[in-house]
Amino acid sequence: MANPSLEVVDVAVEFSGLRALNGVSLTLSPGEIVGLIGPNGSGKTTMINAITGQVPLAGGRVMIGNKQISGLTPREVALQGLSRSFQIVRLFNNMAVLDNVEAAALAHGSSLRAARAKALTLLDGFNLSHRADDLGGSLSYGDKRRVEIARALAADPAFLLLDEPAAGMNEAETEALLHILAALPRSRGLGLLIIDHDMSLIMRLCDRLHVLAFGKTIAEGRAEDVRKNPAVIEAYLGSEAIRA
Numbered sequence: 001m002a003n004p005s006l007e008v009v010d011v012a013v014e015f016s017g018l019r020a021l022n023g024v025s026l027t028l029s030p031g032e033i034v035g036l037i038g039p040n041g042s043g044k045t046t047m048i049n050a051i052t053g054q055v056p057l058a059g060g061r062v063m064i065g066n067k068q069i070s071g072l073t074p075r076e077v078a079l080q081g082l083s084r085s086f087q088i089v090r091l092f093n094n095m096a097v098l099d100n101v102e103a104a105a106l107a108h109g110s111s112l113r114a115a116r117a118k119a120l121t122l123l124d125g126f127n128l129s130h131r132a133d134d135l136g137g138s139l140s141y142g143d144k145r146r147v148e149i150a151r152a153l154a155a156d157p158a159f160l161l162l163d164e165p166a167a168g169m170n171e172a173e174t175e176a177l178l179h180i181l182a183a184l185p186r187s188r189g190l191g192l193l194i195i196d197h198d199m200s201l202i203m204r205l206c207d208r209l210h211v212l213a214f215g216k217t218i219a220e221g222r223a224e225d226v227r228k229n230p231a232v233i234e235a236y237l238g239s240e241a242i243r244a
């Protein structure tokens with residue numbers, strides 16, 4: 001049987017009366033990359049927070065196949081196979097890079113030996129083996145971001161949700177990240193949902209796009225079609241951003 005999809009169904013989130021998300025539905029299947037885009041404040045991060053249980057839902061539900069995950073704690077959601085990264089990098093600065101990744105694997109039930117092996121493989125995949133013994137805090141911003149993704153992958157997730165992974169990266173770092181991310185769905189069979197303001201990265205990486213504005217879906221579909229959608233162009237005020 002095929003692995004189940006992540007289904008976000010008619011989700012609403014409110015902050016003191018403000019509807020940050022209003023009836024948004026989205027499907028993420030194993031093996032695909034979906035870009036979640038939209039202007040500042042349109043609800044993208046709230047969407048990831050809603051999926052991972054960081055904010056409560058005011059309506060709707062989140063499912064993996066037939067299993068409801070909305071209402072679970074973030075830890076319980078993670079155990080159902082969802083990993084995420086944050087807009088602001090979360091690393092243990094006083095811990096070695098290898099230990100940072102190993103700790104994430106241990107937290108998800110790997111044995112000591114398996115966690116070490118997994119961490120070494122992940123660092124290799126991110127071209128970070130040479131930094132394994134350095135402290136997390138000593139890394140460049142781009143490297144910290146890559147370690148954060150390696151930590152998220154240490155849980156062997158079925159779905160990976162990345163919040164602006166390329167933010168603050170230079171062009172070469174973004175290019176390297178693009179190649180690593182593009183390979184993940186096939187090599188690991190996972191579904192990848194990615195938020196980023198770098199439209200060149202998004203357009204080259206994603207199979208499908210989901211566009212939010214003011215907490216609502218304004219377009220979804222193939223990247224090529226979405227970028228020509230008048231509502232999307234208007235939401236971005238015809239800026240260069242969507243044409244990149």
Ligand SMILES: Nc1ncnc2c1ncn2[C@@H]1O[C@H](COP(=O)(O)OP(=O)(O)OP(=O)(O)O)[C@@H](O)[C@H]1O
Nearest residue numbers: 015016018020038039040041042043044045046047
């Ligand atoms: N914890 C919170 N408390 C109150 N309001 C919030 C909270 N989190 C988000 N919001 C509001 O919800 C709306 C959506 O915010 P969100 O961060 O999801 O947007 P975004 O599309 O990710 O924006 P950006 O691209 O700038 O990161 C905004 O109006 C924001 O101010």
